[in-house]
Amino acid sequence: MRAATFFDGIGWREGVVEFVDGRVRLRDESPAPGLPRIEGVITGGFTDHHVHLQLVEHGLLAGSRLGRVVDLGGRPEVLRRLAVHNSGGTPSDRPATGESGPADTHAPEKRTRQAVEIDFAGAFVTAPGGYPSDREWAPEDSVREVADMDAAVEAVAEMADAGASCIKVTSNSTAGPVFTDDLFRTIVLRAADRGLPVVAHAEGSGEAQRVVGLGAARLAHAPFTERLDDDEIARQVTSASWISTLAIHDDPERTIAIDNVRRFHAAGGTLLYGTDLGNGPMPVDLNPLEVAALREAGLDDAALLRALAPVYPFDPASVLLLLPGRSPASADLLDARPLAPADLKV
Incomplete structure (x- = not known):
């Protein structure tokens, strides 16, 4: 047993940590005087807010520093099965859900809790012929082409009934047709009726501005097509969050995206760490x-930790130890590793 500083998703707190039956137990209480202190600070597994699990070897997540992922485009029934496997129950038992894989064949009574939570959007919702309906990498049955209001209602209902935590809408004018304003707004409203935010892939001139104006709560990629002016940045700060995905770009898109993120962050915008895992x-x-x-876009250690949204309350299977820094918030996130019994030996 040791005293520990830990991150509760908002700030740093003091507690007591120990291993019980081989699993981490953290008690949110003031440590007794003289109790030895763990070297370093504790946090939950990090969140990647933009992944495509059907495009990667998702079994590797169990050995990673990720405690939660959000799949933003895949086959709904496959994602649902993976979510059930990871939770040991049904998607309705928890707010997060997920994706496919070899574990789909395991009988429910033999499933065990995994270390990574999975939320998912389900299929890409797009205009007829829109992105990514013509992409070879898109998994089978992972795109829903919506032509009218009735189809929009059906698509949202399908994703919600599968256990989705959000709706993914694509608006890529460089790769095909996009929704009209009225149809996009209808999808946003129907999603809101089911308690689901819309996450939009916005690409092409004016698309990031348009979709946020129509009610998208989150951009799947920090805007990279064009530099947003300061007035637009200020508007988006109050109406949408951005998922970073900066490293997938080459110049000039990378430079544009980092400049947009730098100003969005400086203005108080909400940034979320996301990689578009599966994209290369x-x-x-x-x-x-x-x-x-x-970091190039101006996020310091504390801002990075907030963007990584560590899981709290902790999953005992995915507690991380951050090595000591000048302060808890300055511990090097890239040096994070799973907390081990040896870390608690006095």
């Missing part, structure tokens, strides 16, 4: 290139 080679883990890009 990258670790199924915390991505050093994405962390470096966020």
Whole structure:
């Protein structure tokens, strides 16, 4: 048993940590005087807010520093099965849900709790012929082409009934048709009726501005097509959050995205760490290139930790130890590793 400083999702607190039956137990209480203190600080596994689990070896997540992922485009029934496997129950038992894999064949009574929570959007919702309906990488049955209001209602209901935590809408005018304002707004309203925010892939001139104006609560990628002016940045600060995905870009898109993020962050905008995992080679883990890009955009250690949204309350299977820094908030996130019994030996 040791005294420990830990992150509760908002700030740093004091508690007592120990291993009981091989699992971490953290008590949110003041440590007794003289209790030895753990070297370093404790946090939950990090969150990647933009992944595509059907495009990667998702079994590697269990050994990573990620405690939660959000799948933003895949086959709904596959994602639902993976979510059930990871939770040991049904998607309705928990606010998060997820994706496919070899574990789908395991009988429910043999499923065990995994270390990574999975939320998912379900299928890409797009206009007929819209992105990514013509992409070879898109998993089978992972795109819903919506032509009218009735189809919009059906698509939202399908994702919600599958256990989705959000609705993913694509608005990529460089790759095909996009929704009219009225149809996009209808999807936003129907999603709101089911308690689900809309996450939009916005690409092409004016698309990031348009979709946020129509009610998208989150951008799946920090805007990279064009530099947003300061007035637009100020408007988006109050109406949407951005998922970073900076490291997937080459110049000039990378420079544009980092400039937008720098000003959005400085203005008080909410940034979320996301990698678009599955979009090219990258670790199924915390991505050093994405962390470096966020630092380039002006995020300090504390802001990075908030963007990574560590899971709290802790899953005992995915508690991380951050090595000592000048202060808890300055511990090096890239040096994070699972907390081990040896860390608590006096």
